[in-house]
Structures are given as C-alpha cells and as structure tokens.
Amino acid sequence: MTRNARIDPETVTVDVLPPAVILCEPQLGENIGTAARAMANFGLVDLRIINPRDGWPSEKARAAASRADHVIDNVQVFDSVEAAIADLRFVYATTARSREISKPVRGPDEAAQTVCGHGREGHKTGYLFGRERWGLNNEEVALADEIVTLPVDPNFASLNIAQAVLVCAYEWRMKATRGALPFRVDEETHPPAEKEDVVRLFEHLESALDNVNFFRPPEKRPSMVLNLRNILQKANLTRQEVKSLRGVIAALERRPTRPRREEPEGRDDE
Amino acid sequence: MTRNARIDPETVTVDVLPPAVILCEPQLGENIGTAARAMANFGLVDLRIINPRDGWPSEKARAAASRADHVIDNVQVFDSVEAAIADLRFVYATTARSREISKPVRGPDEAAQTVCGHGREGHKTGYLFGRERWGLNNEEVALADEIVTLPVDPNFASLNIAQAVLVCAYEWRMKATRGALPFRVDEETHPPAEKEDVVRLFEHLESALDNVNFFRPPEKRPSMVLNLRNILQKANLTRQEVKSLRGVIAALERRPTRPRREEPEGRDDE
Incomplete structure (x- = not known):
C-alpha cells in the first residue's frame, strides 16, 4: 500500500493539448449539452458540431451542460466532416460495430495514448462521434486515421x-496527467507514524496484556505477539492513530490517558 | 501497428464476479435508471439502493434504464449501508473531495484492479455512491475499505x-477482460497481404514508372524507390488493397485490368 501525497488542484495542470470532440449531425440539444459537460469534467474544451438538426445556439444544450458554459460558448459549427477536421493532425472515428473497412481499431486507452502523444507535441487531434440513431457512415469513417470503440458488453x-x-x-x-487525482491521502493532515512510534505501541499493548496474563500458555506468547503485530502493521497507521490506540490501551488498563513520559513534549507541533 | 483478429462477441465472456453498485439515498428515479444502464453497458448486474427517496419500484428508473431491465428487475432495497454491504468482501466509497479520513485514495483504474482481484477468486465487492447533492457522510465512508475518486478537472x-x-x-x-473489444479488424474479411504480394506491387509500380521515365536523374532511382516502398509499407495493406492498387497502376498504364499472368488462377478462392 503506497501513501500518496495530497495533490494540490493547482498543480494538476495539463501541458498536453486536449483533443477536439466533433459531433456529427446531433439531433438533440440535450445530447450536445451533456457531451459538453462530460468534456468539461476531464478538461476538454474544443467542441465542434456538424449540422445540428435543431440549429445553433441551443438553449437546451446550454441547460444540459450544467454550467460548462466555457465549452458551449466556444462551440464551432460546420457543414461537413471535412471542414470540421481540416486543422487536425490525427482523427479517431468512434464506432460501435465492426465495419467493412480495414482500419486499426483501438480501445479508449490506446486511442488516448496516441492522442496524448500528438498533444504533447502541440498537434491538434479529434474524436468524431456519430448520430444518435446510426452513428457514422463509411465515408465519414474513411476520413479518420483510426477507429476507437468501447469495450462494452456485446449484449x-x-x-x-x-x-x-x-x-x-x-x-x-488519465493519460495526460498520468493518473493524477484531485486529492490523495493528505500527508500534512495525516502524517504516517514513524516506525519507532509503532514499535512503542506494540510494546505498550504487549505489556498491558502481560499484566492481565493474556498470553497463555506462555510458550505461545511469541506467536501471539507476532499475530497482533501483523494485524496492526496492516492498518498502516498514522501518527494520530497510534496515539489514539495508545489512549485506548491506557483506558482499558484503567490508567490516566495523559501523554506518556517517554514522549517528548511538543511532539504534536512537528 | 498490430493487426488483431476480430473478437467474436460470444468469446468475450467474463469469468470475474462483477462488483455491486450501491446507491445511497438517491433522490431521482432517473439517476437510478441511468446508473443501471451504465452498469449494463459494461456487464454489471447487482444494483442495490439504500432508502430511495421516491420509493421502489420506480417507473422513472425503468424508463431511464433504456431496456437494462435485467438490472432494474434485480434491484435490492436496503435501509442502511451496513445491511447493503453485509455480504461483500471489499468496498470502495466514491467521493469527490478530500476527507478528514486516513484511508487510501485510488483512481478508478487502481480500484478496478483490486475489485477484479477479489472477483477472480469469486469474492463479492461493491462501489458505494453518495447522494446527488452531498455524497456520502464520513460515517458511511468509514464503512468502506478504500476511497475511489475520479481524475476530474478540479475546476x-x-x-x-x-x-x-x-x-x-x-x-x-477493461481490467476484467484485459481490454478485449467487441470487435477488431476482421482478418477473415480483410486478410493482410503476404509479403510476396506486396513486393510484386512494388515491382509493378516501379516498372510502370520506369516505362514513363519517372526516375530522373537515374542515380536518384534507388532512393526514390525506397521512399515509395516506405509509403506503401506504412499503409499495412490487405490482400484486397494490393489488388486494388495494382488495378490502379494498370489503369494508369492504360493496360487491361484482368489478372496478371504471374498470378495463378483461383487465388481469390484461397
């Protein structure tokens, strides 16, 4: 188990040019809007629409975008796939079924790797998405470099x-940020315990249990101690958790729970 | 570039027990339905709901599920998180923000790896999702083994x-099927060309260009030939595409496009 430092949102900056999303003849403004929202969730901003059935701008699209206004405001509308992809270096066609086309078929992870490779060099790329009912036609797919499909359940x-x-x-x-998450365990708030503190916890527990004659028969003491130590190790304790557990043991021993003498004063301030 | 055999949908069987999806106090039936549809897309079937605000069953949920009826029909309703996860071996809590909780935080890919590890052994696992407005509370997160969060744009x-x-x-x-896609390039329909056929194509093109005195000055012929051969190699041609290109060359040579003598009869039937 790896503890990861908390990642400051400000530091998750992405220096990879994101791909464009190109929607081919979408019928419903709602779908344009929810696509814009999905783009915004992962940092995409370049939305292009080819011949939207209900025209553009679309209030339904804006409402469905749930405040992804920066994507909606920058939408470009085109009248052909050729025009929509003209400035792109590499284009994926998304399709849900096999085609009579000899073109490499990639999963979303492989496609993202390729798109990020171009984006790191500052080259523009795009994903072409088809109509709600019947996707892209073969002439449109032929304009793309490769096909991307999702690993859905065929049923x-x-x-x-x-x-x-x-x-x-x-x-x-995921590829552009190498899996950076908006947060991880916050090591500043939850610093992991030093091994010295963990060992003191072990010894405290074992001496408390010795006092109540827990380890019986005596020859089993070593293996029972090992079991207890392994249980506690698995918990990957923080400094605060070690203190909490020592308080628990002291309480069960019916001893006062003030800081123990061997802990130097001011340790909390480290 | 790897050519992959087409994967027969029937062969993408998943021998990994899928995780349960547990929705904690969802307000809108539509959200239950769209969650069910998303589960069905990727082969998940075990949907559990804790105290749905508008009761259960829900016609809105069924409508929004777009025919994922097998998921809707098997929904189990519980009155506490404890009851909903009682039979599970490992539980992820999904949260969108950092917590004052010392618990490992994973991305969806890492979480899937863990869940698949348990699923391969036949052990039940689950993902716990919070309320629309404010997610899960800390007591609910404490019941989970680890946290999963999505690598969203913090903005x-x-x-x-x-x-x-x-x-x-x-x-x-992705993890359970090791990235298997519902289809790849269909090698039966589009068998790749044998190298022999590709070399014949090269030679055909070069002899046609010799005839029109294309390679000038003559000492540049070798490098010009190499360039042309490299262009054609990049296209990773199928057997049919080699034939098409030879037809193109023959047409530009103003020669009849019948099969060339050196090709044995019946080759198409292989």
Missing part, C-alpha cells in the same frame, strides 16, 4: 453520445 | 451519479 452495447464522450475524455485525462 | 468536478458509475464500470470491464 448491451447501446451507449449514448455523452457516455461515449465521457469515457474517451476520462481516458485522455 | 469542473461535478459529475452525476450515472457518469461516476459509468467510469467505474468501464474500468472494471
């Missing part, structure tokens, strides 16, 4: 556009 | 329940 493969965008955006961010 | 971290379920379910399936 229940229907994924809406925002969900497909979400998974691609998630994988992009 | 736009609000993810709805179904989206969080979707990413966890996606990562579970």
Whole structure:
C-alpha cells in the first residue's frame, strides 16, 4: 500500500493539448449539452458540431451542460466532416460495430495514448462521434486515421453520445496527467507514524496484556505477539492513530490517558 | 501497428464476479435508471439502493434504464449501508473531495484492479455512491475499505451519479477482460497481404514508372524507390488493397485490368 501525497488542484495542470470532440449531425440539444459537460469534467474544451438538426445556439444544450458554459460558448459549427477536421493532425472515428473497412481499431486507452502523444507535441487531434440513431457512415469513417470503440458488453452495447464522450475524455485525462487525482491521502493532515512510534505501541499493548496474563500458555506468547503485530502493521497507521490506540490501551488498563513520559513534549507541533 | 483478429462477441465472456453498485439515498428515479444502464453497458448486474427517496419500484428508473431491465428487475432495497454491504468482501466509497479520513485514495483504474482481484477468486465487492447533492457522510465512508475518486478537472468536478458509475464500470470491464473489444479488424474479411504480394506491387509500380521515365536523374532511382516502398509499407495493406492498387497502376498504364499472368488462377478462392 503506497501513501500518496495530497495533490494540490493547482498543480494538476495539463501541458498536453486536449483533443477536439466533433459531433456529427446531433439531433438533440440535450445530447450536445451533456457531451459538453462530460468534456468539461476531464478538461476538454474544443467542441465542434456538424449540422445540428435543431440549429445553433441551443438553449437546451446550454441547460444540459450544467454550467460548462466555457465549452458551449466556444462551440464551432460546420457543414461537413471535412471542414470540421481540416486543422487536425490525427482523427479517431468512434464506432460501435465492426465495419467493412480495414482500419486499426483501438480501445479508449490506446486511442488516448496516441492522442496524448500528438498533444504533447502541440498537434491538434479529434474524436468524431456519430448520430444518435446510426452513428457514422463509411465515408465519414474513411476520413479518420483510426477507429476507437468501447469495450462494452456485446449484449448491451447501446451507449449514448455523452457516455461515449465521457469515457474517451476520462481516458485522455488519465493519460495526460498520468493518473493524477484531485486529492490523495493528505500527508500534512495525516502524517504516517514513524516506525519507532509503532514499535512503542506494540510494546505498550504487549505489556498491558502481560499484566492481565493474556498470553497463555506462555510458550505461545511469541506467536501471539507476532499475530497482533501483523494485524496492526496492516492498518498502516498514522501518527494520530497510534496515539489514539495508545489512549485506548491506557483506558482499558484503567490508567490516566495523559501523554506518556517517554514522549517528548511538543511532539504534536512537528 | 498490430493487426488483431476480430473478437467474436460470444468469446468475450467474463469469468470475474462483477462488483455491486450501491446507491445511497438517491433522490431521482432517473439517476437510478441511468446508473443501471451504465452498469449494463459494461456487464454489471447487482444494483442495490439504500432508502430511495421516491420509493421502489420506480417507473422513472425503468424508463431511464433504456431496456437494462435485467438490472432494474434485480434491484435490492436496503435501509442502511451496513445491511447493503453485509455480504461483500471489499468496498470502495466514491467521493469527490478530500476527507478528514486516513484511508487510501485510488483512481478508478487502481480500484478496478483490486475489485477484479477479489472477483477472480469469486469474492463479492461493491462501489458505494453518495447522494446527488452531498455524497456520502464520513460515517458511511468509514464503512468502506478504500476511497475511489475520479481524475476530474478540479475546476469542473461535478459529475452525476450515472457518469461516476459509468467510469467505474468501464474500468472494471477493461481490467476484467484485459481490454478485449467487441470487435477488431476482421482478418477473415480483410486478410493482410503476404509479403510476396506486396513486393510484386512494388515491382509493378516501379516498372510502370520506369516505362514513363519517372526516375530522373537515374542515380536518384534507388532512393526514390525506397521512399515509395516506405509509403506503401506504412499503409499495412490487405490482400484486397494490393489488388486494388495494382488495378490502379494498370489503369494508369492504360493496360487491361484482368489478372496478371504471374498470378495463378483461383487465388481469390484461397
């Protein structure tokens, strides 16, 4: 088990150019909006729409985007796939079924790796998503470099556009940030115990148990001690947790729970 | 670039016990339904609900589940987190913010690895998701073994329940199937060209270009040939694509496009 330092949100800056998301002839403004929200969750901002059925701008899209206004405000509308991808270096077509096309098929993780490779060099890339009902046609797929598909259960493969965008955006961010999370265990608030403190805890517990004649028969004491020490080691204790457990033992011993003499004063302030 | 055989959907069977998804006091039936759909997309089936505000069963949930009826029909309702997780071996609490709790924090990929490890042994696991508005409280998080959080953009971290379920379910399936996709390039329909055929294509093109005195000055011929061969190698041609290109060259040579003499009859039938 690894303890990880808390990551300050300010430090999770991504120096990889994010891919564009290109929606081909979406019918519902809601889907455009939920796709925009999914993009914003993982740091994507470049949304392009080809011939939206209900026109643009769309109040339904803005409402469904749940305050991803920076994505909605920057939407670009195009009248062909060729125009929408013209400035991109590498394009993935997302499809949910096998095609009569000989083109490499990647999972979202592999695609994200490729897209991040280009993005690290400052080159623009994009993911092309098809219509709600029938996806992309073969001529549109032919304009892409590779195909990306999701590892869905073949018995229940229907994924809406925002969900497909979400998974691609998630994988992009995982690769772009190398898995950085918005927070981990906060080592400043929860510093791990030094081994010296852990050993003192062991000894405190064992001496308390000696006092009540817990280790019987005496020849079993070594293996019983080992078991107890292994249980406590597994808990990967913090400094505060060691103190709490020593208080617990002292309370069960019916001893006062003030700091023990061997602990130097002011240790809490470290 | 690796060519992968098409994976028959029937062969993507998952011999790993999938985790349960536990929704704590969800308010909206729609969210239960979209969570069920996200589960079904990636092969999860065990949905548990603790005190749904609007009761159960829920027609709104069923409608939003888009035919994930097998998940909806098997929902179990509980009145406490303790009861909902009683039969599980390992539980993840999903949280979107740092806690005053010393507990390991994992990304969805790391969590999926752990959950799959238990699932391979046939042990039940679960992901606990909080309320729409304010997630899980600290007492509920304390019942879990570890925390899972998503690598969202800290500036736009609000993810709805179904989206969080979707990413966890996606990562579970990626780990459980080792990234198997519902399809890859279909090698039966698109068999890759044998190298012999590719070399014949090179020679055909080069002889056609010799005939029109393309390689000038003659001392540059070797490097020009290398360039052309490298371009064609990059395309990773199928057998059919080699034939198509030879037809193209023959047409530009103004030669009939019937099969060339050196190709044995019946090759198409291989």
